[in-house]
Amino acid sequence: MADQSFDLIIVGSGPGGYVAAIRAAQLKMSVAIIERESLGGICLNWGCIPTKALLRSAEINHLLHTLDAYGFAADNVRFDFAKVVKRSRGVAAQLSGGVKHLLKKNKVTVIEGEGKLAGTGKVAVTKDGKTTTYGAKNIILATGARARVIPGIEPDGKLIWSYREALVAPAMPKSLIVIGSGAIGSEFASFFLNMGAKVTLIEAMDRILPVEDKDISAFVHKSFEKQGMTVLADAKVQGVRKNGDSVTAVVEVKGKVSEITADRLISAVGIVGNVEGIGLEGTKIKVERTHVVTDAMGFTGEPGVYAIGDLTAPPWLAHKASHEGIMVVEHIAGLHPHEMDVGNIPGCTYCRPQVASVGLTEAKAKEKGHEIKVGKFSFIGNGKAIAMGEPEGFIKTVFDAKTGELLGAHMVGPEVTEMIQGYTIARTLETTEAELINTVFPHPTVSESMHEAVLDAYGRMIHL
Numbered sequence: 296m297a298d299q300s301f302d303l304i305i306v307g308s309g310p311g312g313y314v315a316a317i318r319a320a321q322l323k324m325s326v327a328i329i330e331r332e333s334l335g336g337i338c339l340n341w342g343c344i345p346t347k348a349l350l351r352s353a354e355i356n357h358l359l360h361t362l363d364a365y366g367f368a369a370d371n372v373r374f375d376f377a378k379v380v381k382r383s384r385g386v387a388a389q390l391s392g393g394v395k396h397l398l399k400k401n402k403v404t405v406i407e408g409e410g411k412l413a414g415t416g417k418v419a420v421t422k423d424g425k426t427t428t429y430g431a432k433n434i435i436l437a438t439g440a441r442a443r444v445i446p447g448i449e450p451d452g453k454l455i456w457s458y459r460e461a462l463v464a465p466a467m468p469k470s471l472i473v474i475g476s477g478a479i480g481s482e483f484a485s486f487f488l489n490m491g492a493k494v495t496l497i498e499a500m501d502r503i504l505p506v507e508d509k510d511i512s513a514f515v516h517k518s519f520e521k522q523g524m525t526v527l528a529d530a531k532v533q534g535v536r537k538n539g540d541s542v543t544a545v546v547e548v549k550g551k552v553s554e555i556t557a558d559r560l561i562s563a564v565g566i567v568g569n570v571e572g573i574g575l576e577g578t579k580i581k582v583e584r585t586h587v588v589t590d591a592m593g594f595t596g597e598p599g600v601y602a603i604g605d606l607t608a609p610p611w612l613a614h615k616a617s618h619e620g621i622m623v624v625e626h627i628a629g630l631h632p633h634e635m636d637v638g639n640i641p642g643c644t645y646c647r648p649q650v651a652s653v654g655l656t657e658a659k660a661k662e663k664g665h666e667i668k669v670g671k672f673s674f675i676g677n678g679k680a681i682a683m684g685e686p687e688g689f690i691k692t693v694f695d696a697k698t699g700e701l702l703g704a705h706m707v708g709p710e711v712t713e714m715i716q717g718y719t720i721a722r723t724l725e726t727t728e729a730e731l732i733n734t735v736f737p738h739p740t741v742s743e744s745m746h747e748a749v750l751d752a753y754g755r756m757i758h759l
């Protein structure tokens with residue numbers, strides 16, 4: 296028999312789980328959330344937030360080394376790496392505390408421990424060897440994911456790091472190898488480079504940031520190299536050798552094998568879903584490539600059991616997890632929410648230069664059979680970007696030539712992660728070029744470039 300029953304039990308308190316819990320409480324459900332580690336999940340404790348805190352320090356370090364351009368001079372600029380890491384951990388702790396407060400305010404019951412399905416409508420929670428069973432009309436699995444480990448490149452906490460070890464690095468490495476140039480790998484490579492490390496970024500695909508538009512990948516590649524990073528695309532790591540206090544990667548690039556040695560190595564080769572130990576055995580729940588399969592409303596096929604966030608299909612992003620959490624809860628409450636349109640989920644990478652995109656790349660749009668119009672505007676034609684001293688980068692828009700639908704937008708440069716939402720709203724509203732052209736953008740802002748990139752697709756660009 297269950298010790299206590301709820302309308303909804305959520306296993307995992309990341310941005311998927313805790314947001315779902317708050318929405319359910321708003322809809323007057325009795326809700327319990329089970330967490331085995333820290334409230335806020337990977338995002339707040341080991342992902343989105345602490346990395347952005349580190350990247351802010353790297354941005355300041357970069358600015359401090361380019362002061363002359365702004366009319367300043369400073370001697371003996373230095374940093375205390377332990378303080379940089381401590382600040383990042385403090386920011387993570389503050390936000391995790393914030394989630395605790397929000398859950399309390401919404402009267403969500405927080406249960407500490409390891410949760411697993413324990414038969415229809417039941418969740419067993421184990422803590423310190425003691426198991427308690429709770430009843431629930433509905434259950435949402437939101438157990439997230441962890442770093443993918445390649446055999447032979449297992450994180451050891453000393454020489455080889457996953458994102459977890461990298462976030463609490465005990466000292467600044469003088470040199471670093473980063474394997475994998477997705478958002479996580481590129482952000483760490485950029486952080487350590489801007490803090491002064493010699494960085495080699497290795498990517499197995501033919502270009503870095505491989506999910507982005509080709510032009511964006513090429514621009515970031517060049518920019519990283521200009522900043523002093525060694526970037527190897529189309530590069531296969533054949534093996535990794537640990538030395539006393541360094542690590543050597545054996546890398547094959549276009550048939551040529553070479554060795555790269557650095558103080559430390561970060562493996563950032565993707566994630567695997569946390570599907571183990573959550574009671575999936577004997578249920579109707581299907582797992583494909585370590586992620587739980589659901590229908591459009593997050594239903595797993597097992598009566599009363601839903602799944603959201605990184606545990607399920609990509610994109611593996613915090614805002615996707617939160618949006619799904621709300622959608623599933625509203626579906627459970629019978630509110631008929633809209634299905635999530637994966638094509639309208641923006642993706643951001645906070646390296647220097649920043650990258651942001653939504654919708655189809657030029658290549659994907661063509662592949663899908665669209666006749667397209669493409670616009671491009673470089674920040675060198677934007678007054679605010681020049682005034683800020685950050686005129687590198689561009690915006691690219693992709694339109695359907697027949698209907699004028701904005702199919703995709705791709706940005707690289709200053710504060711683009713803050714601006715992509717403009718195009719995301721446009722896509723959600725199914726805007727065409729006509730409304731975008733007719734929109735007035737404030738001057739002087741970097742966002743004016745968003746207008747110009749639309750104008751260019753229709754041969755009407757003004758400032759270049």
Ligand SMILES: Cc1cc2nc3c(=O)[nH]c(=O)nc-3n(C[C@H](O)[C@H](O)[C@H](O)COP(=O)(O)OP(=O)(O)OC[C@H]3O[C@@H](n4cnc5c(N)ncnc54)[C@H](O)[C@@H]3O)c2cc1C
Pocket residue numbers: 306307308309310311312329330331332333334335336337338339341342343344346408409410411437438439440458479569572573603604605606611612613614615616643
């Ligand atoms: C270094 C890094 C940087 C990132 N940066 C960004 C970014 O800038 N923007 C972005 O959108 N995304 C980013 N992400 C991805 C983002 O963190 C994830 O998409 C997001 O956290 C997924 O949320 P979730 O709720 O599905 O799962 P998670 O955040 O992974 O939360 C799952 C929670 O479930 C708990 N749990 C697991 N199993 C159990 C169990 N059996 N019982 C109880 N609790 C359990 C875990 O302890 C965890 O707290 C980043 C990820 C990393 C690693």
